[in-house]
Amino acid sequence: MNCTDLNQKLTGNSNQIFITTYHSPLGLMFLGATEKGICLVEFYDRIHLEKTLLKLAESLKAHFVEEENEHLNQLKEELSLYFDKKLQKFTIPLVFTGTDFQQKVFQSLIKIPYGSTSTYKNQAIVLGDVKAIRAVATANGLNKIAIVIPCHRIIGSNGSMVGYAGGIHRKQALLQLEGALHQNQFSLL
Known part of the structure; x- marks a missing residue:
């Protein structure tokens, strides 16, 4: 996938998203930023990556x-620094996309501390509507800024690993890196 192919599907867009790649310990990643901040951190083999990129643009x-x-x-x-366990909180400016509700979900994800986990239900409670669990889960799946907006810190209410667009194996690796997995969770994979 290259910029020319993607840009041919976009018409009349005058702003720029600068993109590059990053070789992480968990695989190749696409990184994207505007003049205002980061808008994309995704694994190269993410499901529906091209659709995600086009929607972002x-x-x-x-x-x-x-x-x-x-x-x-x-x-x-x-x-x-994060992958070397020398950074627990990102300071890079972020550019959010999505509905107001989705952006509130992303903000709630950022507040989950390094080394901790939460659930969709807890996120819904924090956002003030325990019945919004499915909407919260959907918003988590639409996060385009992996790792920095730590949707990998969301686990099932029973402690199980639940969906992650970058793959459950990466979610487990990120939680292990952060020291957020309990020994009994390894058997759930």
């Missing part, structure tokens, strides 16, 4: 440029 009225910017450089540094 449409939301931001932007086209893709294969070029680095200051935010991408900072993100690469912070990701490297």
Whole structure:
């Protein structure tokens, strides 16, 4: 997948999303940023990646440029520190897309501390509507800024591993890296 192919599907978008790749310990990732901050952190083999990229570009009225910017450089540094267990909280500016509700869900994810986990039900309670569990789960699945917006910290109410667009094996690895998995959870995979 390259910028030219994606940009041919976008018309009239004047803003730019600068994209680059990052070789993480868990696989190749696409990183994207506008002039205002990071808008994309996704694994290269994520399900429906092209659809996610096109939706992002449409939301931001932007086209893709294969070029680095200051935010991408900072993100690469912070990701490297994170994977080396030297960073627990990202400081990079973020550009959210999605509905107001989805953005509230993303903000609630950021508040889950490093080394901790939560559930969709707990997120719904934090957002003030325990009946919104499915909407919360759907919003989590629409997160385009993996790791930085830590949707990997959401587990099932019974402690089981639940969906993760980057793959359950990566979710487990991220939680292990953060020290958030209890020994009995390893058998659930």
